[in-house]
Amino acid sequence: MPQALSTDVLIIGGGVAGLWLNARLRRQGFATLLVENASLGGGQTLKSQGIIHGGTKYALHGALSGSAEAIADMPRRWREALAGSGELDLSGVRLLSDAHYLWSPGTLTGNLASFFASKAMRTRVDQVKDDQLPPALQSPAFKGKVYRLNELVLDVPSLVARLAELAGDGLLAGSRIAALRDGEELVGLRVDDYEIRAQRIVLSAGAGNEALLAELGLRQPAQQRRPLHMVLVKGPSLKPLYAHCLGGGPKPRITVTSHPAADGQWVWYLGGDIAEADGVARDQTAQIAAARRELETLLPWIDLAEARFATLRVDRAEPAQSGLVRPDNAFLAEHGRLLVGWPTKLALAPDFADRVLASLERADLRPAARPPLPALPRPPLARPVWEELLP
Incomplete structure (x- = not known):
């Protein structure tokens, strides 16, 4: 039988966007659970250059x-x-x-x-x-x-490691994800042998969002x-x-x-x-x-x-943007309990978290008293790409 779990916010995707959001929510008292199907930071995050931009490189034509x-x-x-x-x-x-x-x-x-x-x-x-x-x-x-x-x-590997520490017991290694519905309403997700109910579900899996949206029967927001x-x-x-x-x-x-x-x-x-x-x-x-x-x-x-x-x-x-142009900001779309987004850049992870927190505030969602999570299988930290390609 599937094991039932409940949390305030269920996050799918263990890159910098999901990990930063997870830590922000926990600091504000929300119960969270983050699911990663491979390794923490192993998608776009550890492939980034680690630059926290202030925007100068986007102004080389002479104007901001x-x-x-x-x-x-x-x-x-x-x-x-x-x-x-x-x-x-x-x-x-x-x-x-x-x-x-x-x-x-x-x-x-x-x-x-x-x-x-x-x-x-x-x-x-x-x-x-x-x-x-x-x-x-x-x-x-x-x-x-x-x-x-x-x-x-x-140093992005040390950033991922620190954000994983801030996640406490709220990390779950899980590969098979499906909708958990009450009638027509999405109330959570089935992740391997767990049924996880949540007030909000956040998809922050980078390129993985596309397949997750298809699994949930959604075509929007589109991804590029x-x-x-x-x-x-x-x-x-x-x-x-x-x-x-x-x-x-x-x-x-x-x-x-x-x-x-x-x-x-x-x-x-x-x-x-x-x-x-x-x-x-x-x-x-x-x-x-x-x-x-x-x-x-x-x-x-x-x-x-x-x-x-x-x-x-x-x-x-x-x-998705017209002409495949780069988005200016982090992005978040809302579909009932489901929030879907991309930070678009490592540096904008705080902006992505701001948008999720603003959505929770608009809905007047507050932390609920919940039982502690059981011991869960934890996703590993990803290895830096240079250790894989140039050992």
């Missing part, structure tokens, strides 16, 4: 966009959480870099001049030189300019996937670098973040324009060749002789 305004307050909220004084206590999460950088390999011309001259940008950007440069750019051969952004870069073809580089000569390299267009030419591997070496994780349209069209061999050419052009003093390369295809799952 909707995306830039929507995400502007996220670094402050994350910094407060990392200090233990914010909406969550994330003290102990490893901060890889207290700033992200804009890096120009040559002179700034055209629309970038208006970008740096704009009043909005002067409060977000400071030029750095000499020993303030990122370690990988501290070379006599470097002739470009570097600007420090009011952003930060997190925007693909990336990321590149990983590991080698003994690599030094930390967290920067967007400007190319004169509306997107960074290349975005580099650096991640510590278990063997003590650094792994560079490359996104930006190289990972988008042209990169998606390339096969692995061609993408690695393109990445090597870019690094040799932009950072010729870095010795790549012993470097190893790998690529990773990532689908960014988001609410």
Whole structure:
């Protein structure tokens, strides 16, 4: 017989959106249960670069966009959480870099001049030189300019581990999910051998939302996937670098973040324009060749002789937009007890939680007295992608 469980909020999906929401709800006294069918953070979350954007990269055309305004307050909220004084206590999460950088390999011309001259940008950007440069750019051969952004870069595996701690006993490893109805009304979900009733059910499973909605007989909200073809580089000569390299267009030419591997070496994780349209069209061999050419052009003093390369295809799952454009904000749709959403970016996880909490407040839902959960099978933490691809 299925085991009956009850909770205030049932969350499906153990990426950063579900885990952050789970921790926020628990801190406010709600009973929660989060279900993950594979590993915590193993979808989009651990494939992200860990950058907590403040919107600057969305303003490279010289003006603040909707995306830039929507995400502007996220670094402050994350910094407060990392200090233990914010909406969550994330003290102990490893901060890889207290700033992200804009890096120009040559002179700034055209629309970038208006970008740096704009009043909005002067409060977000400071030029750095000499020993303030990122370690990988501290070379006599470097002739470009570097600007420090009011952003930060997190070690995402340690973030996932901390959010899993904050989940307490409220995590469940479960693979088979089906609707639990009372007549026509959705009242919960069947997860493997459990029947779980909840006041609200939140689907925050990223790309998995599509199949979950189909299982529940819903076609809306529709989902889109925007693909990336990321590149990983590991080698003994690599030094930390967290920067967007400007190319004169509306997107960074290349975005580099650096991640510590278990063997003590650094792994560079490359996104930006190289990972988008042209990169998606390339096969692995061609993408690695393109990445090597870019690094040799932009950072010729870095010795790549012993470097190893790998690529990773990532689908960014988001609410469907006309023309596959990137949504500006986190997204949430309501269908009775069912809430469906995507944070759209790692940095916007707090915004996603805000939207769920606002929905609960509008419905005047409050924590209910519930029996403690029994011991449940717990999903494992995902391994970092660089440990899988470049051990």
